[in-house]
Amino acid sequence: MGWWSFSLVLGVVCWVCSVGSVGGIGANWGTQTSHPLSPSIVVQMLKDNGFQKVKLFDAEDGTLSALRKTGIEVMVGIPNDMLATLASDMSAAEKWVSKNVSGHVSDGVNIRYVAVGNEPFLQTYNGSFLQTTFPALQNIQGALIKAGLSNQVKVTVPLNADVYQSPDGKPSTGDFRDDIRQLMLSIVKFLSDNAAPFTVNIYPFISLYSDSSFPVDYAFFEGTSSGVVDGNVTYSNMFDANHDTLIWALQKNGFGNLPVIIGEIGWPTDGDMNANNQFAQRFNQGFMDHISTGQGTPLRPGPVDAYLFSLIDEDEKSIQPGNFERHWGIFTYDGLPKYQLNLRTTNSGALVRAKNVKYLSKQWCVLKPTASLDDPNMAPSVSYACANGDCTSLGYKTSCSDLDVRGNISYAFNSYYQKNDQEDAACGFQGLATITNKDPSTTTCRFGIMIDSDSSASQNLAHFQLSALQFVLAVFFPLVLTWL
Numbered sequence: 008m009g010w011w012s013f014s015l016v017l018g019v020v021c022w023v024c025s026v027g028s029v030g031g032i033g034a035n036w037g038t039q040t041s042h043p044l045s046p047s048i049v050v051q052m053l054k055d056n057g058f059q060k061v062k063l064f065d066a067e068d069g070t071l072s073a074l075r076k077t078g079i080e081v082m083v084g085i086p087n088d089m090l091a092t093l094a095s096d097m098s099a100a101e102k103w104v105s106k107n108v109s110g111h112v113s114d115g116v117n118i119r120y121v122a123v124g125n126e127p128f129l130q131t132y133n134g135s136f137l138q139t140t141f142p143a144l145q146n147i148q149g150a151l152i153k154a155g156l157s158n159q160v161k162v163t164v165p166l167n168a169d170v171y172q173s174p175d176g177k178p179s180t181g182d183f184r185d186d187i188r189q190l191m192l193s194i195v196k197f198l199s200d201n202a203a204p205f206t207v208n209i210y211p212f213i214s215l216y217s218d219s220s221f222p223v224d225y226a227f228f229e230g231t232s233s234g235v236v237d238g239n240v241t242y243s244n245m246f247d248a249n250h251d252t253l254i255w256a257l258q259k260n261g262f263g264n265l266p267v268i269i270g271e272i273g274w275p276t277d278g279d280m281n282a283n284n285q286f287a288q289r290f291n292q293g294f295m296d297h298i299s300t301g302q303g304t305p306l307r308p309g310p311v312d313a314y315l316f317s318l319i320d321e322d323e324k325s326i327q328p329g330n331f332e333r334h335w336g337i338f339t340y341d342g343l344p345k346y347q348l349n350l351r352t353t354n355s356g357a358l359v360r361a362k363n364v365k366y367l368s369k370q371w372c373v374l375k376p377t378a379s380l381d382d383p384n385m386a387p388s389v390s391y392a393c394a395n396g397d398c399t400s401l402g403y404k405t406s407c408s409d410l411d412v413r414g415n416i417s418y419a420f421n422s423y424y425q426k427n428d429q430e431d432a433a434c435g436f437q438g439l440a441t442i443t444n445k446d447p448s449t450t451t452c453r454f455g456i457m458i459d460s461d462s463s464a465s466q467n468l469a470h471f472q473l474s475a476l477q478f479v480l481a482v483f484f485p486l487v488l489t490w491l
């Protein structure tokens with residue numbers, strides 16, 4: 008073998024070793040934000056950071072257009088509130104596929120999966136989607152077949168890991184949850200019949216959050232003294248154990264070879280005592296290192312197909328599950344890396360920040376230094392600011408827990424002010440607030456400046472108003488003349 012073919016082989020081997028597991032790592036791209044980064048900026052971030060796959064929660068035109076001809080594999084999503092319609096009406100499913108899949112595929116968007124619903128069987132939904140998820144899945148599959156796309160685009164249902172369980176915590180005793188067992192078996196059989204994958208979201212953070220006796224080390228990947236011994240296998244991290252509980256459940260019911268996708272995995276950085284950059288770094292890096300070995304889990308050796316949750320923070324996510332919900336991003340709301348993370352997708356091994364982000368002015372809204380804390384308007388003003396802004400970084404062991412009372416109030420006022428595009432009226436608070444050019448941020452607590460995401464939208468609006476006026480003039484002015 009000549010030196011050049013040797014270097015070629017070496018090059019390929021090193022490309023494989025640097026890129027890690029086959030298929031690479033994906034990212035969840037959620038858009039529940041008051042001021043989203045533009046789709047083109049996010050797509051550039053995906054490329055710069057070597058993400059080969061992206062998972063969406065809907066099928067917005069702007070998002071999909073930005074993904075055109077990038078080669079990035081896309082999982083488009085159907086929100087739960089559309090399941091009932093798609094379940095009962097085949098033509099609605101056909102329209103959905105035609106508009107949200109076929110059109111984009113012919114425009115060069117690499118759509119590979121349709122996620123039908125998002126964790127529809129979560130116990131907090133009280134069974135609202137139990138009747139509609141499977142029929143919607145069937146109708147979407149039928150529509151994909153009719154559109155001639157069923158070979159390249161697969162259906163799946165991203166499910167919460169609580170659809171299966173194990174009575175004694177051992178993977179080998181795992182099976183689907185009793186109350187939905189038959190439904191799960193029907194869905195699994197349907198996926199299997201259509202060569203489609205099972206998608207599951209796995210969250211060791213939630214286990215730690217909801218059970219204070221959960222052994223912290225077991226959530227991570229560095230080994231633990233409280234591992235789970237299951238026959239001849241010892242599980243030293245929750246991810247492997249949880250994943251293999253699913254594999255046991257599938258195996259027991261005759262579907263041991265069904266492909267599995269990890270639809271969401273990650274760790275939040277704020278809003279709870281266990282949600283911080285250090286733990287998030289430890290978890291996400293541990294996970295990336297774990298899957299990059301290609302060893303898989305004890306029951307499923309080989310590459311792991313996974314999507315990190317999440318790419319960017321979302322300031323409008325519901326905080327009903329907890330204040331951490333708005334802080335899952337490996338990037339901040341404006342596309343800054345939160346911590347060092349080597350995804351093994353780029354040569355530098357560092358996260359690459361968003362480019363060309365436009366911000367509002369460098370100014371903040373804070374509590375007036377002369378304002379009295381005893382002012383009767385103080386409490387209602389703070390409540391109002393927090394209810395309409397975002398105070399999830401305030402509180403015990405959060406990024407802003409070092410602020411004093413006045414700092415807390417300033418944080419709340421600024422959050423509301425920024426969310427309202429720095430309008431003067433949003434820094435009133437009965438005269439308790441004032442605007443400053445001096446950044447009130449501390450080492451850990453960031454007083455943000457909002458993204459200027461409306462500039463293009465308002466230009467469009469101005470443009471629309473102008474053309475509407477022209478339209479009115481063009482159509483009605485001659486009529487007026489005629490009437491005269």
Ligand SMILES: *[C@@H]1O[C@H](CO)[C@@H](O)[C@H](O)[C@H]1NC(C)=O
Binds near residue numbers: 065066067102
């Ligand atoms: C396509 O997807 C979007 C975004 O989820 C949704 O609002 C729209 O109703 C869908 N179109 C059809 C025809 O179902």
Ligand SMILES: *[C@@H]1O[C@H](CO)[C@@H](O)[C@H](O)[C@H]1NC(C)=O
Binds near residue numbers: 131133
């Ligand atoms: C589920 O039921 C509980 C108790 O009846 C109720 O408080 C909650 O709002 C319901 N959730 C949904 C999503 O319907």
Ligand SMILES: *[C@@H]1O[C@H](CO)[C@@H](O)[C@H](O)[C@H]1NC(C)=O
Binds near residue numbers: 238239240305
């Ligand atoms: C565990 O034991 C079973 C037989 O009891 C065997 O098939 C399997 O390969 C073993 N697994 C490992 C990881 O050694």
Ligand SMILES: *[C@@H]1O[C@H](CO)[C@@H](O)[C@H](O)[C@H]1NC(C)=O
Binds near residue numbers: 402410411412415
């Ligand atoms: C700041 O606000 C948080 C959340 O409302 C509260 O838990 C904390 O006690 C406050 N800190 C001070 C010093 O008032």
